[in-house]
Amino acid sequence: MAICHRDYDTGEVALTTSPKSTEATESINSTDTSAVAGSDAQYAIELRGITKRFGAVRANQDIDLRVRRGTIHGIVGENGAGKSTLMSILYGFYQADSGQIFINGKAVNIHNSRDAIAAGIGMVHQHFMLVDTFSVLENVMLGAEEHALLSHCAADARTELQRLADEFQLSVHVDSLIADLPVGEQQRTEILKALYRQAEILILDEPTGVLTPQEADQLFRVLTSLKERGVTIILITHKLREIMDITDTVSVLRLGEMVSHLNTVDTSMSELAELMVGRKLETRSFHRDEPLPTDTPAGIEVCELGVVDQTGKTRLKDLSFEVKRGEILGVAGVAGNGQSMLLEVLAGISAPSTGHVIVNGQISTAEKPIGPSQMRTLKVHHVPEDRLKLGLVKAFTAAESSVLGYQRSIQFNLRGLLQLDTIRKACRRLMERFDVRPGDPKLKSASFSGGNQQKLILARELEKLPEVLLVGQPTRGVDIGAIELIHEKIVEMRDSGCAVLLVSVELDEIMALADRIVVMYEGQIVAEVNGRDANKTQLGLMMANAHQNAAA
Amino acid sequence: MDTLASLFAILDATLRVSAPLILAAMAGLYSERSGIVDISLEGKMLASAFAAGAVAALSGSAWPALGAGIMVGIALGLVHGFACITHRGNQVVSGLAINILASGLTVVLGIAWFSQGGQTPSLASEARFMPLELPFADAAQVIPIIGPFYHDVISGHNFLVYVAWLAVLATWWVVYRTRFGLRLRAVGENPLAVDTAGLSVSGLRYRAVIICGALAGVAGTYLSIAQNAAFVREMTAGQGYIALAALIFGKWKPLPAMLACLMFGFLDALAIRLQGVELPLIGEVPVQAIQALPYVLTVILLAGFIGRAIAPKAVGIPYLKER
Numbered sequence: 114m115a116i117c118h119r120d121y122d123t124g125e126v127a128l129t130t131s132p133k134s135t136e137a138t139e140s141i142n143s144t145d146t147s148a149v150a151g152s153d154a155q156y157a158i159e160l161r162g163i164t165k166r167f168g169a170v171r172a173n174q175d176i177d178l179r180v181r182r183g184t185i186h187g188i189v190g191e192n193g194a195g196k197s198t199l200m201s202i203l204y205g206f207y208q209a210d211s212g213q214i215f216i217n218g219k220a221v222n223i224h225n226s227r228d229a230i231a232a233g234i235g236m237v238h239q240h241f242m243l244v245d246t247f248s249v250l251e252n253v254m255l256g257a258e259e260h261a262l263l264s265h266c267a268a269d270a271r272t273e274l275q276r277l278a279d280e281f282q283l284s285v286h287v288d289s290l291i292a293d294l295p296v297g298e299q300q301r302t303e304i305l306k307a308l309y310r311q312a313e314i315l316i317l318d319e320p321t322g323v324l325t326p327q328e329a330d331q332l333f334r335v336l337t338s339l340k341e342r343g344v345t346i347i348l349i350t351h352k353l354r355e356i357m358d359i360t361d362t363v364s365v366l367r368l369g370e371m372v373s374h375l376n377t378v379d380t381s382m383s384e385l386a387e388l389m390v391g392r393k394l395e396t397r398s399f400h401r402d403e404p405l406p407t408d409t410p411a412g413i414e415v416c417e418l419g420v421v422d423q424t425g426k427t428r429l430k431d432l433s434f435e436v437k438r439g440e441i442l443g444v445a446g447v448a449g450n451g452q453s454m455l456l457e458v459l460a461g462i463s464a465p466s467t468g469h470v471i472v473n474g475q476i477s478t479a480e481k482p483i484g485p486s487q488m489r490t491l492k493v494h495h496v497p498e499d500r501l502k503l504g505l506v507k508a509f510t511a512a513e514s515s516v517l518g519y520q521r522s523i524q525f526n527l528r529g530l531l532q533l534d535t536i537r538k539a540c541r542r543l544m545e546r547f548d549v550r551p552g553d554p555k556l557k558s559a560s561f562s563g564g565n566q567q568k569l570i571l572a573r574e575l576e577k578l579p580e581v582l583l584v585g586q587p588t589r590g591v592d593i594g595a596i597e598l599i600h601e602k603i604v605e606m607r608d609s610g611c612a613v614l615l616v617s618v619e620l621d622e623i624m625a626l627a628d629r630i631v632v633m634y635e636g637q638i639v640a641e642v643n644g645r646d647a648n649k650t651q652l653g654l655m656m657a658n659a660h661q662n663a664a665a
Numbered sequence: 666m667d668t669l670a671s672l673f674a675i676l677d678a679t680l681r682v683s684a685p686l687i688l689a690a691m692a693g694l695y696s697e698r699s700g701i702v703d704i705s706l707e708g709k710m711l712a713s714a715f716a717a718g719a720v721a722a723l724s725g726s727a728w729p730a731l732g733a734g735i736m737v738g739i740a741l742g743l744v745h746g747f748a749c750i751t752h753r754g755n756q757v758v759s760g761l762a763i764n765i766l767a768s769g770l771t772v773v774l775g776i777a778w779f780s781q782g783g784q785t786p787s788l789a790s791e792a793r794f795m796p797l798e799l800p801f802a803d804a805a806q807v808i809p810i811i812g813p814f815y816h817d818v819i820s821g822h823n824f825l826v827y828v829a830w831l832a833v834l835a836t837w838w839v840v841y842r843t844r845f846g847l848r849l850r851a852v853g854e855n856p857l858a859v860d861t862a863g864l865s866v867s868g869l870r871y872r873a874v875i876i877c878g879a880l881a882g883v884a885g886t887y888l889s890i891a892q893n894a895a896f897v898r899e900m901t902a903g904q905g906y907i908a909l910a911a912l913i914f915g916k917w918k919p920l921p922a923m924l925a926c927l928m929f930g931f932l933d934a935l936a937i938r939l940q941g942v943e944l945p946l947i948g949e950v951p952v953q954a955i956q957a958l959p960y961v962l963t964v965i966l967l968a969g970f971i972g973r974a975i976a977p978k979a980v981g982i983p984y985l986k987e988r
Binding site for chain 2: 118173195204206207225226227229236238243244245247251252254255256257258260261262263264266306640
């Protein structure tokens, strides 16, 4: 029955617990016996002076961290602050250049995942490490099979898995294929994998990014019950709300350095946010002070626009609105209600089926649609919703991505030859102005964090001084510091007389920026409100198209 | 009874012709299930056929020849592994290089050692794997249909044909019933999951290419010292690729891949049988057209069915721990 997959060969790893029947909580009582000179054994994990460089980039610089056994410790930091690198070092994916790791007070060397597992560390990666074509059971067993023949160990594994699932309320369908399961259940499988390997330290990397709010709540209940059983949990996230809700202590990483260790009860979201970005954050409202004069010309006009896609499904229906110069029109709505299609039509990527769009005196209709490059010459510029799909090419360098769509302009293109030097210089200039980090035009687009990619795309489009700016989900997956800059830049454009159409599923963002808000529901505009007067409840009802009933 | 006899003759030929395909397809299965594309089945078979032919000619015995064929297959498998696993090279390029190497080297060495235009000397029957009579084959002939079927189709093949069938069963058992099989399937689907589970991706893939090389070696050996009595230059004639096609066709599963091999073998056997035969309405079909038939059908079948085949997700992608 005993499932012992650990490889104790290293000899350096000595755990205080473990015959598997032992309840994890007993381990706490037995810690005294394991106290070792050099480090305090009350800490499940202790890191000392961990440093890791990738070329010139210092991903982790002299990091110290101590996590008490049986607590939940949060690690926050912006994207690219070095959180994932640190955890990868702990899980044996990378070797630290210098520094020491202590587990339960004993120094350990972690060269690979096997060592990490042997040291009692389990990790739930942001992108799950599961085999899609395997069942939950097979995934849990993989690498921890006790016998060369599956028939000899599958039954035991199933019993053990079921026991763990029941004990920690991690309900899973043991025999379902991973590919058929919702993400929440896939994540539970990952946790079970770690527990099956008798992990006493569980690291979760951005665990709620893919979960619905309900699934996230359930996850937190599970984490709390794990903690009660003595499991030490490290939660890596950039969502401060989660830190405040569930952690006992929290560490803040900034630019590869630990800037602060705090007790969660002694801190606040705003303090953490400031520590993360390293300066004070102001909450501002960006609305215009004065309403626009009524005779302000429109930047873009949409008349009775409709789109029917190839499958015959109506995607947009009878849309009419205009965006005035010097105005931000926010388009709110639950994702998938036609906002993406609207952006595509306005940017010229898709043609209207009925109705028309007027830009700069030019009319785009079903018969004579205006294409994307012509839209650009008409000074309509587009920051797409999905930056990896439409905004840049991951394998291109930043310099190449920074001229996408403008590669034919005489500035960059001399009779078919790209002016690489000019392009690089232009890119460097964009990077400086928009604070894109690292500011190296030769770096691959994929190696930038989401926020920096977005800043680069925004820089590329704003540089062309658009008269109409179309922005989709500008801050999706972007860290706090970058959000601030992106919002400022958008408002700057508005103030210089550009007509801005902002599509976002983040209500806070729309409410902070938009002068007017339209709400889309099933391809139609169902409501319009003034940005200043909007409130969340009202918008929420409109997004569900329930506001009329509520009013009646 | 004449039609039955000729049907049995075709089936008998089918089994004979498809044996190397089955062996090679099983070889490819291990490699591709672990995530390593193996178009070098062709080259491995060719080199092993040469090695077996040469050793059989020199030693006068089939068993050392089989050993030599397997060793050469494994050696080339390790070359492929070194390029693709250790150095994360392009798997198709590496495979192609092995094929070109085998194609050239067998002829050069053949001429240098045996001076017979790249062939190895013809083998006496004791240096080959000869047909085996299964127990009760003669006695069973009195049973109608089943008896002659047993005698004509099942019995009377050489040792390696039976090895090929066993290889299918063994492969199925290994892939679906053992710990190694579970890990093998996992590493071809998501090597990162295997790595984070504390297993060695490279170790698993090396084991897979070694098994692949050994089986491809048996397939090559079959060609030169079981099906034929000497190594002939380019004697694989695309069978490695056909085996690969059968593997894809069989969706990387042992039993369906074997069925695909049998189908290709059947078409081949049928083609031989149909040469010079008058068909109703069409008349005598040119030999060339008949010989082309298996390949034409392969193209049609693959074009028609391959869309539904889902490859191991990580196949062809070198494993790199990414940042």
